[in-house]
Amino acid sequence: MIGLTRRAAGWTALAPVLALLALALTWGRELPAVLVAVVAVLLAGAVLAAVHHAEVVAHRVGEPFGSLVLAVAVTVIEVALILSLVASGGHGSEALARDTVFAAIMITCNGIVGLCLTAGTLRRRVVAFNAEGSGxxxxxxxxxxxLSLVLPTFTTSRRGPAFAPEQLAFAAVCSLALYGLFVLTQTVRHRDYFLPVTAEGEVIDEDGHAARPSGARTLASLALLLVALVGVVGLAKVESPVIESAVAGAGLPHAVVGVVIALLVLLPETLAALRAARRDRLQTSLNLALGSAMASIGLTIPAIAVASIWLSGPLVLGLDATHMVLLALTVVVSTLTVVPGRATLLQGGVHLALFAAFLFLAVSP
Structure with a gap:
């Protein structure tokens, strides 16, 4: 058993390093099909390693800090990826930030939440979580x-679904302020609202089932987590030309590129949230899902606002009518899911149906 644990630890330490090395060797180059496949394998390895190291860090610091570490780390690097793709000025880059952020919202609020509710209710007929924190x-x-994706469609200061500079600055300040207020609420003022609970509403002791990792191991896992996430997002960028070519070759809308990139970048959170749901820690899954959606908006919009100072060309943020309907329906359904503090298999199926509708309409608008 000790030998298996050491081999697993060695593999999760090696995968991020190999991903970073592959990123350095392939960045900015056109890859043949064989290397594309190799990069895809290393990308998958980096995702699995990121989940492992995120769980080590989360177990050391406890909830909700563990979920916050993974959500913020992924989002910060995701923002760098979005800015690099927007700055490249390729076809459809003016709407890439909108497409990726909206895809992240749909993936987290419907895809991840739906999968976690389904996984949890297949183990237990009814799953419980804290309605105050999730609400x-x-x-x-x-x-x-x-504020960031709907209002630009209706403002009149600038033609098209885009903000005027002062409006973008206002949205950026509001996004950053609200995200900061949420983090304060989650980690300081009402931390107990974001801890896992039993079906009877009692808080679960996260640290009671296993010894906490040492400080040295936690720091090593934190460093390897950051390396793995850089590898995940960087290799997703390396694969993006192949994705764009495949999307164009299949005659699909360019917005599908943003969907695929968001799916790749959010893989670590998806796997981590599913593992938590299988351990009857649905609140941890919701912390990851909703925290990632919030960080995607709350950090991306301010970064885009700053980058717009030197970026040339229009910046499309406003959603079209179809996506606004999907967003409104997601908010209504999510509210009905969260308010009772308990959910069944039906709620998981509804969220997955909304996620399937989003994917289908992305391919066939």
Whole structure:
């Protein structure tokens, strides 16, 4: 057993390093099909390693800090990826930030939440979570999404679904302020609202089932987590020309590129949230899902606002009518899911149906 544990630890330490090495060797180059496949394998390895190291860090610092570490780390590097793709000025780059952020919202609020509810209710007929914490997170996500992605469609200061500079600055300040307020609420003022609970509403002791990792191991896992996430997002960027070519060759809308990139970048959170749901820690899964959606907006919009100072060309943020309907339906369904503090297999199926509708309409608008 000790030998298996050491081999697993060695593999999770090696995978991020190999991904970073592959990133350095392939960045900015056109890859043949064989190397594309190799990069895809290393990308998958980096995702699995990121999940492992995120769980080590989360077990050391406890909830909700563990979920926050993974969500913020992924989002910060995701923002760098979005900015690099927007700055490249390729076809469809003016709407890439909108497409990727909206895809992240749909993936987290419907895909991840739906999968976790389904996984949890297949083990137990009814799963429980803290309605106060999840409700506050959902309200913040809905407000950020409306301010940043819906209002640009209706403002009149600039032609098209885009903000004027002062409007973009206002949205950026509001996004950053709301995200900061949420983090304060989650980690300091009402931390107990974001801890896992039993079906009877009692808080679960996260640290009671296993010894906490040492400080040295936690620091090593934190460093390897960051390396793995850089590898995940960087290799997703390396694969993006192949993705764009495949999307164009299949005659699909360019917005599909943003969907695929968001799916790749959010893989670590998806796997981590599923593992938590299988351990009856649905609150941890919701912390990851809603926290990632919030961070995607709350950190991307301010970064885009700053980058717009030197970026040339239009910046499309406003959603079209179809996506606004999907967003509104997601907020309504998520509210009905969160308010009772308990969920069944039906709620998981509804969220997965919404996620399937988003994917289908992305391919066939």
């Amino acid at each position: 506050g997170a959902l309200a913040t996500v809905a407000t950020l999404a409306t």
